[in-house]
Amino acid sequence: MRTIGLEDIDDIALGSSLLGSGGGGDPYMGRLEAIAAVKEHGPVTLLDVDEVPDDWTVAPICGVGAPSVSLEKGTNGIEYPKVRAMMERMLDTKLDAFLLSEAGGMNSMVPISAAARAGLPLVNADGMGRAFPGIQQDTFTLNGVSTNPFVIADEKGNCTVLYTIDNDWTERIGREITTASGGQVTTLASPMTGAKMKTSVVKGTVDYAQKLGRIIRTASDAQGEEPEAFFLRESGAMRFFKGKICDVLRETRDGFNFGKVTLEGIGEDKGREAVVEFQNENIYAEVDGEIVATVPDLICLVDSETFVPVTTENLKYGKRVLVVGLPCDPAWRTEGGLELAGPRWFGLDVDYVPIEELAARRTDA
Amino acid sequence: MRTIGLEDIDDIALGSSLLGSGGGGDPYMGRLEAIAAVKEHGPVTLLDVDEVPDDWTVAPICGVGAPSVSLEKGTNGIEYPKVRAMMERMLDTKLDAFLLSEAGGMNSMVPISAAARAGLPLVNADGMGRAFPGIQQDTFTLNGVSTNPFVIADEKGNCTVLYTIDNDWTERIGREITTASGGQVTTLASPMTGAKMKTSVVKGTVDYAQKLGRIIRTASDAQGEEPEAFFLRESGAMRFFKGKICDVLRETRDGFNFGKVTLEGIGEDKGREAVVEFQNENIYAEVDGEIVATVPDLICLVDSETFVPVTTENLKYGKRVLVVGLPCDPAWRTEGGLELAGPRWFGLDVDYVPIEELAARRTDA
Incomplete structure (x- = not known):
């Protein structure tokens, strides 16, 4: 307590x-x-x-x-x-x-x-x-x-x-x-x-959220470490892409926000492109046409300097963001969990593969 | 009781x-x-x-x-x-x-x-x-x-x-x-x-409905009187038009039926045209471009032979109908009544005039 x-x-x-x-x-x-x-x-x-x-x-x-x-x-x-x-x-x-x-x-x-x-x-x-x-x-x-x-x-x-x-x-x-x-x-x-x-x-x-919040808040003042490296290491988030938002499609329909954001790479991702789709939440992310994450795993866009999360309603042209992922709770990876919140529930024609496994495949390739 | x-x-x-x-x-x-x-x-x-x-x-x-x-x-x-x-x-x-x-x-x-x-x-x-x-x-x-x-x-x-x-x-x-x-x-x-x-x-x-129902049911067997004359006299309905349905526009939208029916005259109304608009209920009727009734007065389409009422969802091309009207309850003719159920509530750009008055104007003209 x-x-x-x-x-x-x-x-x-x-x-x-x-x-x-x-x-x-x-x-x-x-x-x-x-x-x-x-x-x-x-x-x-x-x-x-x-x-x-x-x-x-x-x-x-x-x-x-x-x-x-x-x-x-x-x-x-x-x-x-x-x-x-x-x-x-x-x-x-x-x-x-x-x-x-x-x-x-x-x-x-x-x-x-x-x-x-x-x-x-x-x-x-x-x-x-x-x-x-x-x-x-x-x-x-x-x-x-x-x-x-x-x-x-x-x-x-x-x-x-x-x-x-x-x-x-x-x-x-x-x-x-x-x-x-x-x-x-x-x-x-x-x-x-x-x-x-x-x-x-x-x-x-609440504890977990507060811990992540503290990491975001203190990343910019990290001692002896690049802020991005500190943020990723401390939060456990998986880095997918760093880019500039170059297109946002958004529609408020049936009580939801639907849309898609396209990013062009900056820094080490220069020359690459990423696409993130959302229905209120981010549901799908790909880099250069390759899937890097889908629901129910967590796909998060954060400010590339401050690591403050950018919600889908705040996506704006020109904003520089880091696209990262976190594994979902194990409950969502069960058969029942995927039926209720897997990619196909959202109309995506892909099977769910955990982000860790998708990452391992990329390393192997 | x-x-x-x-x-x-x-x-x-x-x-x-x-x-x-x-x-x-x-x-x-x-x-x-x-x-x-x-x-x-x-x-x-x-x-x-x-x-x-x-x-x-x-x-x-x-x-x-x-x-x-x-x-x-x-x-x-x-x-x-x-x-x-x-x-x-x-x-x-x-x-x-x-x-x-x-x-x-x-x-x-x-x-x-x-x-x-x-x-x-x-x-x-x-x-x-x-x-x-x-x-x-x-x-x-x-x-x-x-x-x-x-x-x-x-x-x-x-x-x-x-x-x-x-x-x-x-x-x-x-x-x-x-x-x-x-x-x-x-x-x-x-x-x-x-x-x-x-x-x-x-x-x-309930009594009033049952009385009207009896009139409709017995009109065809009326003794010594044309069925239509019997139906109109007994029910007190005002006759507007007799015609054949030649066009029905209908749309189910926002939980309502919206639409418009066009009729071409038959019998004594041959050569004339009537239009009735509806939102679930009939809300407006005109004959040769002249308004004969609007909500909150009752506008009813009945089969021209049997006088059985035709609801808006049953309007069909070729059906022969009599368009009649009945005055609404006095409560609807008050300021509050017209605000809640007058023509403007339904988006009609006309002022309400009671059907009896509209009829008197036609007789005068």
Whole structure:
């Protein structure tokens, strides 16, 4: 058990943005809201998974929508008490703690704000170990946890409760509600006992994000080492490419951001070209026509100097970035995990190969 | 107080289709379901508005969606108990009776099926006195009744509860949920006390529909009178045009049917042309370029021989129809009524003029 104070928020936001793999929302707005919430209500208690009593009722809280919308349409403050009150009414029991639904810039901050304002603890875990576009693409679904009741609140004051026949239907209906509400909403869903949670989450997400954030923040001041080498060694990230963004195709459609970014190599990658495709999150990366990574592994674009992650809604012509990868949680490499979040779920006509294996093949060649 | 038995259903379905003004759903599927429900559970008790105790909780039940979808996607049977159970859970009280939300082929039958299966009485009233495409276009909204909680169930088993900030938002979010669920759902909403209901409905809808249905059914056997003359005199409908459908434009978009039908005159109307526009319901009619009726007045197309109403999803090239009109309930002619359901709500760039006045102008000219 520890607390999340003002001094922890920046690193958590920064590191979560890396785990967000281009998605999970820009941390800017979420960070401001979390700082305001902790300033007003004090630090948030962070419980490790094993510290949560088995009979507690816990549930993940997050923002859902197109990240590009969240840049302009923030929360109102009424969403958190509204979704919590509705969840407790539907369950006829009090909620004991919040979880993170995913690791992402905005969605690491929403649970901190909600926990601070509600005076509830936060569990050091999430349902993805990264960010994914689909509501049902989480380890809760993988472990048979229903989203019911899926509670949605928008900043206008509308509140919806969904009981669906399966989590795919939650995505279908929930996405339409998100679109009707203006493209960005707050959700609280998938309530579960502490016991069920322990076998259904990716553990230690907040700690891991904070560690990655610290690495990013301190890389530029690394002693006796090139910042890039320090960042890669400390984070364990795999380097794919360094380049300048020369083309961005982007479309906000059906409640998602879809697109593709093309990079021309700089430095040691001069003369080469990379392409990264995304659906909210980066889902595919190739260098000179060769696949270097696909979902569910993490594909991250970071500023080439500061290593600050660049979310897909912030991709801009001329920006210099490093394309790196991190292996996903082992849960995503199982048959069920790949069915729910593998390349074919995203419409990519390729089989999944872990990034370590793809790298080994390149070294062999 | 009376009962609705098997012998009443056909006339109610037929007459409601006329009141449906082209919308409210084709009665075919709804009629079969109502017959099955009454056969299995016995007649439905029909209470007049004044017979309902003030402290009762009553609510309108109906199908929402694009009528053309309802031709192919029926209800499953699980929707009625599901929406009722959810409504009672949200209110924490039992429902005492159902209301009709609108007068329409399908939506006159849904409440009979639901009431029979639930063993609850039905109130002889509805919220429109006709059918309208918008969820919020009813006399409940006009009288300040919130749709909250707006409960939706689809035939797959998904159930949603909406608490919105106003009834316009119910339409916006509810429509998206309808689309996500395949274009046709069952809803139970706008719960109110018996006392509030008494000042918020169009009274006597079931009786009126049944009377109109009887007129349609018996017109062809009228003694000593042309069937058309009998139908018009008995129903009080105003005759606009008799013609053959020569063109139908139809589009299912945003959960609605939009379209336009062009008719070329036959009989005494030979050489003339009429155009009728619709959004689920008929909303505008002109003859030789002159407006003869607009919403909220009722514009109905009926078979030229049998006077059976033709709903907008059943408009077909070559069909011979009579275009007739009926004045709407006075509630719709008020400022609030016209704001909620007048021609401009539907994007028509005309001011509302009652059909009686439009007719008088034509006689004067």
